Amino acid sequence: MAVNVDVKLIGAFRVFSGKDSVVLKLEKPVVGEAVEKIAEFLPSESKRMLIDPELDDPRPNALILVNGKEISVLEGLETKVKEGDRIILIPISHGG
Numbered sequence: 001m002a003v004n005v006d007v008k009l010i011g012a013f014r015v016f017s018g019k020d021s022v023v024l025k026l027e028k029p030v031v032g033e034a035v036e037k038i039a040e041f042l043p044s045e046s047k048r049m050l051i052d053p054e055l056d057d058p059r060p061n062a063l064i065l066v067n068g069k070e071i072s073v074l075e076g077l078e079t080k081v082k083e084g085d086r087i088i089l090i091p092i093s094h095g096g
Helices: 012-017 030-040 044-050
Strands: 001-010 021-026 064-065 088-093
Touching: 001 012, 001 030, 012 030, 012 088, 021 030, 021 088, 030 044, 030 064, 030 088, 044 088
Parallel strands: 001 088
Antiparallel strands: 001 021, 064 088
8 A cells, every 4th residue: 555755855955856854655655665765866877976886875874763773773775664654864974
């Protein structure tokens, strides 16, 4: 069953997507599907900012919260979401 979730975009994710937040309809209601859909909003060169191309994983580049809890204390990208849940994506800055 499809669900609608609100995804809030912080910092560079907001800048590159041109949106503060989006409501996504998820057919497979897990965080990973939401991240994949958000990546579609980003210009192709900016997708690397969200999803690490070597690992094919957003976790090195983003702090991902579901209803205020970081997904690493839940079920990671397989964390289930339900109607009305809020996902927040916060970029992690890497210095060098």
